[in-house]
Amino acid sequence: MTENWPRRRVLGMGGAILGGGLLAAAAGGPAFAQTDPWKTADAIRRRVRAPKFPHHEYRITDFGAKGDGVTDCTRAFEAAIGTCARRGGGHVIVPPGRYLTGPITLRSFVDLHVSEGATIVFSTDPQKYPPVYTRWQGIECYNYSPFIYAYGARNVAVTGKGTLDGQAGNTAWWPWTGNTRYGWTQGIPTQGDDWNALQDMADRGVPVRERVFGPGHYLRPNMVQPYRCRDVLIEDVTIVNSPMWEIHPVLSQRVLVRNVTVSSHGPNNDGCDPESCTDVVITGSTFDTGDDCIAIKSGRNADGRRVNVPSRNILVENCEMRDGHGGVTMGSEESGGISGVFAQNLRMTSPNLGYGLRLKTNSVRGGYIHDVHMRDVEVTQIADAAIQIDFYYDEGPGHPYNPSVGGINVENLHVGTTNRVFEMRGYPDDPIRDITLTHCVFDKATNTDIVEDVEGLVLNDVTVNGKPLELATS
Structure with missing residues (x-):
C-alpha cells in the first residue's frame, strides 16, 4: 500500500x-516522550468531578411554563433560574412536555435538569437571541446568544435524559451557510460577509466590544456554551438540530461531558x-x-x-x-x-x-x-x-x-x-x-x-x- x-x-x-x-x-x-503519560490522564479524571448542588428544586411549570410546544416559556426559565440562584442554588426542573423558549442563561450553582420525556425547543426567531460575549469560530465578538449560555459562572450543569432541540434545518439557521444542501435558495442572506468582516476586525485589532453582530447579521449561534466558567457538567441529555457547534466550553476549567448523545447532521455541527x-x-x-x-x-x-x-x-x-x-x-x-x-x-x-x-x-x-x-x-x-x-x-x-x-x-x-x-x-x-x-x-x-x-x-x-x-x- x-x-x-x-x-x-x-x-x-x-x-x-x-x-x-x-x-x-x-x-x-x-523528543516528546514521557515516562508514563497515562498517569496524567488518571490525574485529569480525578480532578474533574461533577459539581454538587443544594437539594432544592424549582419546577419551571410553577413559574408559568407550559409544555404544549407553543407557549413561549422564556420568562418562566428566567424566573426559575433567577429564583434558584438567589436562594443559593439547586435544580431547575423541566418536567415531561415540550417547552418552547428563547435563550437560557445559567447562573452559578444552578443545574438545569431536563427530565426524561421533556424537550426544550428553541425558537427559530433570531430576534429572540440578543448579542452576548462569545467566540465565533475562534474569534471573540458579540453575537447571538448561544441557546444555553453561562458567563463567568461556577458550578453549573445541564442534566437529565431529556432533549435539547435547536430546530435548525432547511427553514432556520442552516440556510445562512449559503449551501443549497441546507436549504439555501436565491434571496436568503448568508453568513459570508459577516464572517469576512469579523476576521478583518480581528486582524486589525478592533476591540471586541466593537465587534457586534447578532440580530440583523448571519453568524449562527452555538447550542451550549459555558464561557469563562468553572466546574461545569453536561450530562445525559440528547442534542438535536443545532445551528452549529453543539457543546462549546470556552476559557473554562474542570468541564465534565458525560453520557451525552449528539445527533445533528447540519453544517459545522x-x-x-x-x-x-x-x-x-x-x-x-x-x-x-x-x-x-x-x-x-x-x-x-x-x-x-x-x-x-x-x-x-x-x-x-x-x-x-x-x-x-x-x-x-x-x-x-x-x-x-x-x-x-x-x-x-x-x-x-x-x-x-x-x-x-x-x-x-x-x-x-x-x-x-x-x-x-x-x-x-x-x-x-x-x-x-x-x-x-x-x-x-x-x-x-x-x-x-x-x-x-x-x-x-x-x-x-x-x-x-x-x-x-x-x-x-x-x-x-x-x-x-x-x-x-x-x-x-x-x-x-x-x-x-x-x-x-x-x-x-x-x-x-x-x-x-x-x-x-x-x-x-x-
Whole structure:
C-alpha cells in the first residue's frame, strides 16, 4: 500500500526506512516522550468531578411554563433560574412536555435538569437571541446568544435524559451557510460577509466590544456554551438540530461531558469543542454529527494569539463516534496551542466518518499541538484516512506563523477498512515530528499513504493488509 511515495520525505536524524517505505525515528526516541503519560490522564479524571448542588428544586411549570410546544416559556426559565440562584442554588426542573423558549442563561450553582420525556425547543426567531460575549469560530465578538449560555459562572450543569432541540434545518439557521444542501435558495442572506468582516476586525485589532453582530447579521449561534466558567457538567441529555457547534466550553476549567448523545447532521455541527479550556473529560457519550465529533480548539489566527490561552489536559474516553468529519480532532482553530490530549477506549462505527485521529492547521493559525496520546480504539471503517495531520488545511502554507506539531502516540488501534492509514503533510521547512504507532492493525487499506515532510515516524508492531511493517536496513 506504500509503493508510491510522495516527492518529499524527511527522516529524523539517524532514521531508517521501514518496509513499505515508512519512516522511523532515531534510536534515541521521540523528543516528546514521557515516562508514563497515562498517569496524567488518571490525574485529569480525578480532578474533574461533577459539581454538587443544594437539594432544592424549582419546577419551571410553577413559574408559568407550559409544555404544549407553543407557549413561549422564556420568562418562566428566567424566573426559575433567577429564583434558584438567589436562594443559593439547586435544580431547575423541566418536567415531561415540550417547552418552547428563547435563550437560557445559567447562573452559578444552578443545574438545569431536563427530565426524561421533556424537550426544550428553541425558537427559530433570531430576534429572540440578543448579542452576548462569545467566540465565533475562534474569534471573540458579540453575537447571538448561544441557546444555553453561562458567563463567568461556577458550578453549573445541564442534566437529565431529556432533549435539547435547536430546530435548525432547511427553514432556520442552516440556510445562512449559503449551501443549497441546507436549504439555501436565491434571496436568503448568508453568513459570508459577516464572517469576512469579523476576521478583518480581528486582524486589525478592533476591540471586541466593537465587534457586534447578532440580530440583523448571519453568524449562527452555538447550542451550549459555558464561557469563562468553572466546574461545569453536561450530562445525559440528547442534542438535536443545532445551528452549529453543539457543546462549546470556552476559557473554562474542570468541564465534565458525560453520557451525552449528539445527533445533528447540519453544517459545522461539531459534537463537542473545548476551546482554550483546562481539565476537560468527555466520557460515555455518542456523537453522530455533520462535522467533527470532537474538535479541540484554542482560538483562531490573530485573535487566538491575542487571547493566547491553550487547551490542555483533555481526556476523551468510552465514547462512540458515528458519522462525522473526524472522530478525535484538534484544530483548525488552535492558535493558542493544544497539549496533553488523551483518548482511549473509543469505538468508531460509521463508513461516513472521514478520519479517526485528525489534526488540522496551517501557517496562518500557527500555534502548536503537542503531547497527544490515543490507545485502545476500535474502528469498523474510515472513509479517508485513519490518521490525518494536515498543515495545508484552509489557507495552507506561505504565511508567517508555521505551526508546531509533534509528540503523537497511538497504541492498540484496530481499523477494519480504510482508504489510507496515513494522510500526513508537513512543510519542508517545518516538518511534523515524532509520531509513534505501537501494536496497531489495519485489516484493509485500499490506497497509497500520503506522508510528506515528517521527521521521526516510528512503527512498532504495525500490521497493514495482513503484513507486518518492520524496520528494514537503509
